[in-house]
Amino acid sequence: MIIDCHGHYTTAPKPLEDWRNRQVEGLKNPAVTPKASELRIGDDELRESIEKNQLKLMRERGADLTIFSPRASFMAHHIGGFETSSTWAAICNELIHRVSRLFPQHFAGCGMLPQSPGVDPKTCLPELKRCVEEYGFVAVNLNPDPSGGHWTSPPLSDRHWFPIYEALVEYDIPAMIHVSTSCNPCFHTTGSHYLNADTTAFVQCLTADLFKEFPKLRFIIPHGGGAVPYHWGRFRGIAQDLKKPLLTDHLLKNISFDTCVYHQPGIDLLTRVMPVDNILFGSEMIGAVRGIDPESGHYYDDTKRYIDATPNLDEAARRRVYEANARRVYPRLDAALRTGRLRPGAQGGVTS
Numbered sequence: 001m002i003i004d005c006h007g008h009y010t011t012a013p014k015p016l017e018d019w020r021n022r023q024v025e026g027l028k029n030p031a032v033t034p035k036a037s038e039l040r041i042g043d044d045e046l047r048e049s050i051e052k053n054q055l056k057l058m059r060e061r062g063a064d065l066t067i068f069s070p071r072a073s074f075m076a077h078h079i080g081g082f083e084t085s086s087t088w089a090a091i092c093n094e095l096i097h098r099v100s101r102l103f104p105q106h107f108a109g110c111g112m113l114p115q116s117p118g119v120d121p122k123t124c125l126p127e128l129k130r131c132v133e134e135y136g137f138v139a140v141n142l143n144p145d146p147s148g149g150h151w152t153s154p155p156l157s158d159r160h161w162f163p164i165y166e167a168l169v170e171y172d173i174p175a176m177i178h179v180s181t182s183c184n185p186c187f188h189t190t191g192s193h194y195l196n197a198d199t200t201a202f203v204q205c206l207t208a209d210l211f212k213e214f215p216k217l218r219f220i221i222p223h224g225g226g227a228v229p230y231h232w233g234r235f236r237g238i239a240q241d242l243k244k245p246l247l248t249d250h251l252l253k254n255i256s257f258d259t260c261v262y263h264q265p266g267i268d269l270l271t272r273v274m275p276v277d278n279i280l281f282g283s284e285m286i287g288a289v290r291g292i293d294p295e296s297g298h299y300y301d302d303t304k305r306y307i308d309a310t311p312n313l314d315e316a317a318r319r320r321v322y323e324a325n326a327r328r329v330y331p332r333l334d335a336a337l338r339t340g341r342l343r344p345g346a347q348g349g350v351t352s
Contacts, residue, residue, distance in 0.1 A: 002304070003326040003333075004058070006176070006222055006258045006282030007066035007107075009096060011053040013045040016095065020074065023088065027080050036091055046098055053286055055106060061304050063283070065342065067330065068096055069110035069141050072287075073189055075180035078148035082116040082123055089114035089127055097135040104342055108333050109137035110176065113164070115146040117153065122163045132171045136341070138333040139220075140168070142175040144201050149184030149193050156201055157208030165214050172331050174218035174256075177201040190288035198226030202255070206239055206247070211254045218254055218329055220280060224261035229273040248275070256329055258282030259303045259321070262289050264296075267306035276317045280325050281307060 019039045026033030058066065070092035077085055089112045100107045111131030113124040131137040142164065145151050154160040156177070168175055182193035198221050211217060221228070228235065236247055244250050257274060260282045261267050271279065285301040293300050307313065307321060327334035336342040 001065065001337075002063045002322045003281060004063045004066040004283050005220060005280040005326050005330075006260055006284045007054060007068045008071045008284065008287055009068060009092075009099065010071045010286050011049045012071065012095060013041050013049050015039060015041050015045075016091070017074075019091070020088065023084065024079055027084065036087055039091060041095070043098070043102060046095070046102055050099060050103060050107075055103065057285055058106065061283075061302055063304065064106070066107055067110050067139060067326075067333070068099060068107040069139075069176075070096060070112040072141065072178050073181045075112055075115075075141070075143060076148065077115045077143055077146035077180055078117060078150075078183050080116075082114065082119045085116045086114040086123070086127065090130075093127065093131055093135065093137075096137075100135075108330075108336065108342055109135055110139040110141060111135070111137045113140055113142060115143050117147045120163075121161055124164060125167055128164070128167050128171075132173060132332075136332075136336070137173070138330045138336070139174050139176060141178040143179050144177055144197060144204070145179050147183075148180065149182035149187045151200075155204040155208070157204055157210045162213075165217050168218075169214060169216050172216075174220055174329050176220040176222055178222055194223055194288070195226040198223050199228060200226075202226065202228050202251075203235070203238075205251055205255065206235060206244070207242060211251065215254075218256070220256050220258060220329065222258045222260055222282065222284070224259065224266060224270050225257040225274075228257070229270045232273045252278050256280050256325065258284075259307060260284040260287075260301075261303065261306070262300040263293070264306050264309060267303070268310050268312060271307075271310050271312035271321075276313065276320055277325060279321050280329060281322050 019034055022032055022034045093111050096109045100109045114127050115124060128140060144156050146153060179193055179197040182189045187193040202221055239247055239250060256278050258280050259267060261270055283301050283303045289300040298305055
């Protein structure tokens with residue numbers, strides 16, 4: 001089985017974006033604020049948006065199942081306040097749930113949290129609970145910078161985040177550390193803000209002792225870990241200067257990295273530097289980079305090609321990257337697969 005740990009609903013039917021635009025406009029003119037009940041998207045629209053996009057490419061590229069979450073750049077936690085984020089997160093998560101019901105053989109849900117700058121993370125707990133208990137989601141995305149590129153929140157090691165961590169440990173689900181749109185003109189959203197955040201999240205964990213406090217907490221740092229593999233020697237040296245344990249003990253029992261790295265040399269570096277048990281297959285398609293690489297003739301985000309071609313993994317190691325590691329990091333996914341609630345390879349789906 002090939003499990004893609006990093007997928008977003010970037011192809012949602014247009015009424016979702018239209019509703020969101022009205023919600024944002026309502027911050028200036030409350031009279032036009034839409035009700036959640038005004039958003040109407042039928043099952044046929046959802047099927048079409050998936051079958052012609054993500055599912056089509058999954059079949060072409062050989063992936064079986066995707067851990068699927070709302071569009072990352074659409075989370076936009078910096079817009080409005082908690083009520084805005086709460087309503088928006090609930091709508092987006094319900095759509096992910098419906099997709100996972102329509103295509104249980106191909107998609108497992110990952111939730112968006114209703115974060116908002118300066119707001120206590122405890123306010124996210126009801127939505128997190130709904131995602132796990134009602135929707136059966138196997139993970140959530142956690143934004144370390146709800147301000148959208150201005151970094152006004154405490155570091156991930158701060159007690160500010162502990163209510164979220166306590167819930168993650170209680171439910172035995174991991175968090176993918178994933179920022180959203182940058183509203184800071186210094187940082188391009190997918191070109192610098194995402195990769196900056198990946199690196200920053202790792203260093204925030206490196207310089208603290210978060211996993212002593214939460215030894216069962218699990219993070220996935222996406223996009224290959226940002227600068228982490230390339231500067232592994234620098235980070236090992238910083239940890240040594242800070243009198244921290246070796247990074248294999250200090251961080252790598254709790255942090256994994258995906259393979260959303262869009263060229264062969266990048267994947268070769270990742271798989272040479274990082275232990276294979278810390279690498280999860282991911283593509284983030286259809287996402288940040290959608291074009292065809294003129295040097296290879298293939299889509300940049302067809303990351304399975306890079307995994308298959310790298311000389312650093314034998315067949316047993318590839319199986320860990322493609323399946324075994326994900327089932328270990330996402331225990332609720334593993335349980336759903338074992339019990340048959342998720343059925344990769346089956347045909348058809350269940351309507352909601």
